[in-house]
Amino acid sequence: MISRWTVVVDRDDLTKTEVLHDELSPELGDCEVLLKVSHVGLTANNVTYGVIGDLIGYWKFFPVAAEGRGVIPLWGFADVVDSTVDSLPAGTRVYGYLPMSSHLVVRAKLTSSGFVDTADHRAELPAVYNGYLVTSQDAAYDPRQEDIQVLFRPLFMTSFLLADQLADNDFYGARTVVISSASSKTAFGTAQCLRGQGVRLVGLTSPRNVEFTESLGLYDTVLPYDAQVDVEPSVYLDFSGSADVRSTLHDRLGDSLVKDISIGLTQQKPSSDSRSQFFFAPEQLRKRSADWGPEGLAERFGAAWHAFTAQAGGWVGIARHSGPDELAEVWQSVLAGKANPNTADVITF
Structure with a gap:
C-alpha cells in the first residue's frame, strides 16, 4: 500500500x-x-x-x-x-x-x-x-524556470486569453483599460499582454502596493483605490471582486464605462452585479483553438509566455x-x- x-x-x-x-x-x-x-x-x-x-x-x-x-x-x-x-x-x-x-x-x-x-x-x-x-x-x-511555471503559467494563460478577447473585440470601443488588484499576478500578466496595443492602462491597487505596482513598468498610470480615474471610454477588468470599487467606477464613468468584466475574486465574494460579465477563460480558449488550430494557439501563447518570463523572474x-x-x-x-x-x-x- x-x-x-x-x-x-x-x-x-x-x-x-x-x-x-x-x-x-x-x-x-x-x-x-x-x-x-x-x-x-x-x-x-x-x-x-x-x-x-x-x-x-x-x-x-x-x-x-x-x-x-x-x-x-x-x-x-x-x-x-x-x-x-x-x-x-x-x-x-x-x-x-x-x-x-x-x-x-x-x-x-x-x-x-x-x-x-x-x-x-x-x-x-x-x-x-x-x-x-x-x-x-x-x-x-525550461527546467531552470519550473518555479516561474508553477506560479505564473496557469495565471498567464488567463491573462493571455483575456487580453486576446479584448483585442478581438477592438476593446469594445474603449481607449482605456482600468485594472483592479493591479499588483496581482493575473492582473499584471494581462497588462503585459496589452502593452503596445494602443490602449492606456490604468492600474488600481491598495496604497501599500502602489510602489510595487509602479515598479513593474507595465501600467501607464497606477492609482490607489480612493483616487479618481479620468472620464473617457473605458473597459474595467475586475480582479478584486470589490462591490465598492465597481460602484465607484460606474458612478464616476457613467456611460463612458463601456464594458465591465469580472475575472478574479481577491475579495472572496463572487459578483452578482448584472453590470459585470464573468470572464471564463476556457470559452476564449475554445474559440481561438477553432480560429487558429492547436498549433497556432500554442505558437502564439508560447511567444507571449517567453516574453513574459523574460521579465517575471525580476518582479x-x-x-x-x-x-x-x-x-x-x-x-x-x-x-x-x-x-x-x-x-x-x-x-x-
Missing part, C-alpha cells in the same frame, strides 16, 4: 483545513498512472477556485469522501511512479492540474503533448483542466515551503490576503 496525505478545506468555511491520511492500492487498472506530486504554486487564483467551486465545478476534480470538505486544485509538476501505459514509464515528469495531495491516480489517454485524464468524474468538467503536459514534449518547458521573489502543514499555512496566508505582491509561494511535496 502507498501512504497518501491530502489537505482538505471546509467548503463552507475556507479557513478550516485538515490533513487527511489514507492508503492507495498499488494495483493500477488499464491506462492508469500513479503520479507523485513534486511541487506546486499557490496564489490568489487558487482562492478563486474555492470561492466559486460550486459555480464552475472546481470541487469535482479531486473528490474526497469527507462530507462537506473538498480539495483545492493547484498547478504544478508531478512524476510518474507507476504506470500501465507504456508511453508513460516511471520517471516521466508532467505539468498540470493537481490536488493538495501527495499522490494522484489518473486514467491517461495519450495526446501529442502528453495525456488527458479520462476518469469518469472528470468527463463533464472543463477540458482545459484535464490535460497534462509531458515536459519532454512541451516546447515551453517576484520565491518563498519556498515543504509538506502538508506548511502547505496549509500558506493557504491560510493567501486566503487572508497577507501575501506580499513581490513574493510568491512554491511548495514542495
